[in-house]
Amino acid sequence: MSGNILINEIFGQFQKSLDQEAELRESIRNISKEVDQLSREILTVLQVIHHDESGINPACLKARELFERARIGYGRLKEAVPSTDYYKYHDHWRMMTQRYAFLISLTIWLEAGILAAHDTVADVLGISAVEQQEGFHLDIEDYLVGLLMLCSELSRLAVNSVTRGDYSRPLQISKFVMELNAGFRLLSLKNDHLRKRFDALKYDVKKIEEVVYDLSIRGLLPKTEPGTL
Template identity: 70%
Template sequence: MAENLKLKAIFSEFQKSLDTEQERREIIRTICREIDQLSREITTILQAIHHSEQAIPQACLKARELFAKTNEGYQKLVAAVPPTDYYKYQDHWRFTTQRYCFLVALVIWLETGIMATHATIAEVLGISAVESKIGFHLDIEDYLVGILQLCSELSRLAVNAVTRGDYNTPQQISKFVLEVNAGFRLLNLKNDHLRKRFDVLKYDVKKIEEVVYDLSIRGLLPRTEAAPEAGGAGAEAAGNEV
């Protein structure tokens, strides 16, 4: 009888632990749903960049306003997740955070033409940029996936820019994506999700290069930006650059 009471007490403690775990997961899921919904709204707003160059500043402004709300959501998430359990629950917000890395990076590129750093994106989201086993932070892999998503979106923008008569943006995108591609090639990526996502980048690079090449042979690029003709000063300059 005493043994049965002891077992009952042990399993009662197990049940309390399971209930606490379930409650925490439900809180995290609820917060993640709110954050994810905001990311979808921002994604919809930023689709305007593909239709009109004039719509870009307003789209970035609206996205910035929603980033502020996102920051509040991540603060709730930080409070809900025990410092030692970041990786235990990471799957709840991983893909949403990757999307945010892409969205923040896209807005910053549209505003400045440069790549958002890991620390900058972490600051916008209101979480730590320090990679640590303890505490809520912006995982470097999530950041890198977001940058790769940015390159895919910019390859789409390059095509749409041409259709509305903007021939400068594809050149800017080409230079940027080639630099990002060179940076990623410095990394020793294993055969995982990030590696597979990186493999898509070569198709983005090819797509953008085809756009710029087409503009070049049609004579739609400024003379200084067009591909140099064979021989002459142009070829000599190209040789000196190499």
Template identity: 80%
Template sequence: MCDNQLITSIFTEFQKNLDEEQDLREVIRGICKEVDQVSREAVTILQVIHHSEEGIAPACLRVRELFVKTREGYAKLKNAVPSTDFYKYHDHWRFMTQRYCYLVALTIWLEKGILATHETVADVIGISAVEQKEGFHLDVEDYLVGLLQMCTELSRLAVNAVTRGDYARPLQISKFVMELHAGFRLLNLKNDHLRKRFDALKYDVKKIEEVVYDLSIRGLLPKTEAA
């Protein structure tokens, strides 16, 4: 085979691989679009927590129902992505997964007032929590970003709870977010995106502290907490 034929053969094979990869990316984008739409619907449903205390429990139930669709979507994604290429295509679902981590964590906190663990979040959306050399899993950084997004939403809830006369909720939020903040301070964060998100947490903490302080000086704290 002459040099010209050899080069043509090599680059023809390259083009074939590129075409196959592009086709796979289109499949992944299609699945992510469907799954992401479900997350946006869940975000809309949970906005009721800022307006109605009575609407929180029904909203959580509706979001739980949507998580069933989420599991189905991630199952499709897992089947489409080659087990050895998780990080090659990770950017397609990174931000979507971070949003789901936030949604699951917020829902569980609203239901039970506790932190949703990495394993719990992974189980809810139907993927593995264990980072493996091969296989689809919930990246730890995606989980942590989701928790930080939840803190921002809780700081907003602390303000809105006061406007509707719920003075106990900000105290509950303050205790939880402060504990979470202390946990994040134990981490030696080097990832730029995650570090920036963590740096923003201090503003959420400050906003919540201001709400609690304002309640305190106005004498509006629940008696048990004030004591």
């Protein structure tokens, strides 16, 4: 076999691998695009919380329906992505997953006033909460970014709640965000994007504190039982 024939065979295999890689990336990109579009639809549905108290429960129900469709999409991603290559393709769904972590956390908070745990968010999406050992999973940093996005949305909700005459909601938000802020302060954040997101949390906290303070000096805070906020 001549050197030229050998080189042609070798580079022919390279081209085949490149073509397969390009095909896989295109498939992952298309699936992610569809699932990401659903997240934007959910975000639109949930915007009702800022102007219509009566629309919150129906919005949460609608969001739950759309989460089920997103779960199917994540199932397709799990099938498409090789179990050992999660981080190789992670950029295709990272921001999308952060948005879903935020939307799921917001929905659960609106429904029950509690923090959506990491494994709860993963379960809604139908993916693993365990990193690497089980292939496709909910990256912890993506989950944490979602929680920081939640704090920003709740600070906005605190302001809009007062606008429509709901003076108890800001107190609920204040207690929850303060607890989250305390939790984040226990972490040593190495990821630049996550650390910048956390740095912005202080402004969300300040905005909420100003809302509660303004209600207090105006005498609009609802009466609370001893030992409660």
